[in-house]
Amino acid sequence: MSNNMRLTLKIWRQGGKYKGEFVTYKLDNVNEHMSFLEMLDVLNEQLIANREEPVAFEHDCREGICGTCSLVIDGRAHGPMKGTTTCQLHMRHYKDGETIVIEPFRAKAFPVIRDLVVDRSSFDRIIQSGGYVNVNTGQAQDANAIPIEKDQAGEAFDAAACIGCGACVAACPNASAMLFTSAKVSHLALLPQGMVERKKRVLEMVAQMDKEGFGKCSNVTACEAECPKEISVGNIARLNREYIAASLASETTN
């Protein structure tokens, strides 16, 4: 086990004594089996030992399912590996002596709170505006009570894999939240349980997305390339279709 990787980190610091600037740190005891976040833990221990303010970054599950970790690493949301969250990125993908630039997600709708932590509550408000289904209360229904065609269920499941991390926004030159919103709309629009609010949902989620100040999709597809769950831009086409149909063809007049 090699415990001697040396790295130079250029990390965005913002808040406290930092006005919003890159600060360079050296680490000389990085283990290749560490995850990227464990590497940052080591840095923070070193900073605390030196009585310096540790770097603020977000994490929770550390197993790629919660969507809390973020970071733009050398210009790429969640780092260089395809279909991988930052917490699942391992230091074996880096070489001894490398310099790594670490920045927060940048978008007007994701303001920086401190260092590498951004406020992603705009995503919560998009979900609140329509990302739900109404169900009858009482005993839970049998899981297979409503038959769903297998491919359809599979496609809904692929969309449901979105962990709401915001990497799509971070990667998009327009800071558009279309991949996220389209995943949420698709997941419910493909299932019979989502039919009740189908039109209302897409109208309100897009309205909220616009209100939050996210950009307008230019179909660049950088989102799909960086998404840790490899959500397809086919969902964006579905969102467009659902929205155009709901706007122009629904009986809703306001």
Next chain:
Amino acid sequence: MLISAQDSVSLRTKCSRNITKKPTHHFMSWFTKFLVSSIGQKFIMSLTGIFLMLFLIVHLLGNLQLLNDDGGDAFNAYTYFMTHNPLIKTISYLLYATILLHAWQGIALWQQNKASRGASRYAVNHVRSNERASRNMAWLGIVIFIFILLHMWQFWFQMKFGTLPAVEVTAYDHPVKDLFTPVAAAFSNMFYVLFYVVSMVVIAFHLWHGFWSSFQTLGLNHKKYTPLIKIVGVAYAVLIPAAFAVIPLVFYFTRA
């Protein structure tokens, strides 16, 4: 029927009255809401873009008449037809409006998107090679717009308001304006030919992304047909501008 707790309460209190709310808004409300929404603005880009792409085909068919080595006979007959047929004249006004709308909406989106990205930029940017056109649609569009302005000044304005000499053509029994002569003159100018060819390359990049993008924006994707749309898009983006560019090159190198 599934109803939320909130709705069911309001239903109960209202059940003696009409459940469906009376529409409180008129046509312009939902329609303008759609047009100013993110997807609505892109909808405008897509429809105007598709109209412009169809127009380019018609325009190319006309320009190809220039390749007939007939001293401009077919070309001049064609330009007469295009400027006198009432249907075509109507469509041409629609076309001018479309260009302006597409350009205006495109620049507006560009500015809105810059604002959404925010004031602080990434220190390191990772741009995949397939994103070079799509990330620069506005710059490509601005070059196309300049080309269109110059192009209109040079040929369209001359045709409409200039004092072009009249010539006889076989297709009509009366003389028509001779646009062929100024076109041939322009195409013997090295700088104009260069500018023209570069502009066609710019249009090719714009459509390399734009063709597929316009379908995606309308929500027209399909597992079976999207791969085909992408292939047709690339073919269109390469072949149509290339065919336009060939004409001045032929004039410059073989007729000058």
